[in-house]
Amino acid sequence: MFNPLRFLWRVNNRFKKWDEDTIKEYQRKQVDKLLKFAVKKSQFYSTFYTDYDLTDFCNLPFINKQLFMDNFTQLNTVGLTREECINHCLEKEQSRDFSEYYKGYLVGMSTGTSGNRGIEFVSKLETIMMQLLVFFRFPFPKTRKIHLAFILRVFSPGFGHDGRKIRITYVNPLDTMETIVEKLNTLNPNLLSGPPSVLQVLARAKKEGLLKVSPLLIISYGEVLSSNVKKIVEKDFNCSVVEVYKSSESFIALPCKDGKLHINEDTTFIEVLDKNNQPVKPGKPGFAVVTDFIKRKTPIIRYKLNDLITIDPEHCSCGSKFRVIKQVHGRADDIILGRKINSDELQFILPDYIRRSIISSSEYIEEYNVIQTSPENLTIKLQLSSNVETLVKKDIEGSIQQNLVSIFTKHESEVPELEFLYVSLKQDFDKKLRRIQRNFEKDFLK
Numbered sequence: 001m002f003n004p005l006r007f008l009w010r011v012n013n014r015f016k017k018w019d020e021d022t023i024k025e026y027q028r029k030q031v032d033k034l035l036k037f038a039v040k041k042s043q044f045y046s047t048f049y050t051d052y053d054l055t056d057f058c059n060l061p062f063i064n065k066q067l068f069m070d071n072f073t074q075l076n077t078v079g080l081t082r083e084e085c086i087n088h089c090l091e092k093e094q095s096r097d098f099s100e101y102y103k104g105y106l107v108g109m110s111t112g113t114s115g116n117r118g119i120e121f122v123s124k125l126e127t128i129m130m131q132l133l134v135f136f137r138f139p140f141p142k143t144r145k146i147h148l149a150f151i152l153r154v155f156s157p158g159f160g161h162d163g164r165k166i167r168i169t170y171v172n173p174l175d176t177m178e179t180i181v182e183k184l185n186t187l188n189p190n191l192l193s194g195p196p197s198v199l200q201v202l203a204r205a206k207k208e209g210l211l212k213v214s215p216l217l218i219i220s221y222g223e224v225l226s227s228n229v230k231k232i233v234e235k236d237f238n239c240s241v242v243e244v245y246k247s248s249e250s251f252i253a254l255p256c257k258d259g260k261l262h263i264n265e266d267t268t269f270i271e272v273l274d275k276n277n278q279p280v281k282p283g284k285p286g287f288a289v290v291t292d293f294i295k296r297k298t299p300i301i302r303y304k305l306n307d308l309i310t311i312d313p314e315h316c317s318c319g320s321k322f323r324v325i326k327q328v329h330g331r332a333d334d335i336i337l338g339r340k341i342n343s344d345e346l347q348f349i350l351p352d353y354i355r356r357s358i359i360s361s362s363e364y365i366e367e368y369n370v371i372q373t374s375p376e377n378l379t380i381k382l383q384l385s386s387n388v389e390t391l392v393k394k395d396i397e398g399s400i401q402q403n404l405v406s407i408f409t410k411h412e413s414e415v416p417e418l419e420f421l422y423v424s425l426k427q428d429f430d431k432k433l434r435r436i437q438r439n440f441e442k443d444f445l446k
């Protein structure tokens, strides 16, 4: 029987008191339990693991979004079909009423191209556990009542709330910017959460005096939070920005009181692997592979995310031994590839280097987009502040070129041809903002 008070005590105790050995031992036991459950209750896993030794976890095959979606009907342990879940979500999408349970479950769907939809699916108990985890581990500012405005791009089940101490209101990012600003001014929340691309635009509205809210804390999620955007948002709102890392598959990490992003080691098991599926050392970037201990309705076991992350080799100053994610670099197809000098090999270059090369080039750059179609070509789209003369454009191009030459050379890679385009880059708040994109070698690092 689930006891919320005991769960809360555990949530705090584990985070503060557990040492590395205790964490590892706990995870090993949870993994064992989960595997036994999955092969018994999920037709998919029982077939998928037929030829594998379940005691050898690190050699079990990976799943990914494609496998998960293709086998959704056989994978879930409550007998729902993929079609009925998708239909239910499409209906909800029309009505924008996400509060409704379907056969006792909250079903959500991430947007994306039709072949790329993901279903998120949780029971009431799983929802409560996740809410408790967030409410009691998240470093909420000390205030009488929390009122969080959640600018939500995709529906994530189970986070609406209107309680005595905490109120969460959703703001639809599909509205126009004026409507969003107006809504926020009326709501006057003391906490604000949204993807960094939206937060950045709101920071501009705040600076111009259109947005009147003064949150105590801002929470960024859903996209990579670059250090530059973090700085801008913190400055214009005059408060701290912390990051939350959640995918449809698992609630991966929450910030601590010192602002560091800790993996929820007691509810999720994160492996960080290189392109040959070998563990990488903390401090080096690698793929996040997730195994979730809470979700029993759709077991998530060795699910390869498309995200590249780096674990901090240092422990956090807050005292917790839960691992800290030093940086979420972004999706694998946001990683730029260089052709190694005198070799045919490809070298990956983290998007943060490219981002910094662009923004540090000129204060006139308002928005940008970098698209790589081959190791030899890089297209850079720039939106500059109005009335920038041609001469200045040449300076900006020269400066970007210089920065990129230095980055590629440091990575022992050939410098690609650069093409500059001057365009108006309208933001579509319904889509994840991807400033860096690679359109070739899609399987690289998979």
Ligand SMILES: [Zn+2]
Pocket (backbone or CB within 6 Å): 256, 257, 258, 259, 260, 262, 316, 317, 318, 319, 320
């Ligand atoms: Zn910490």
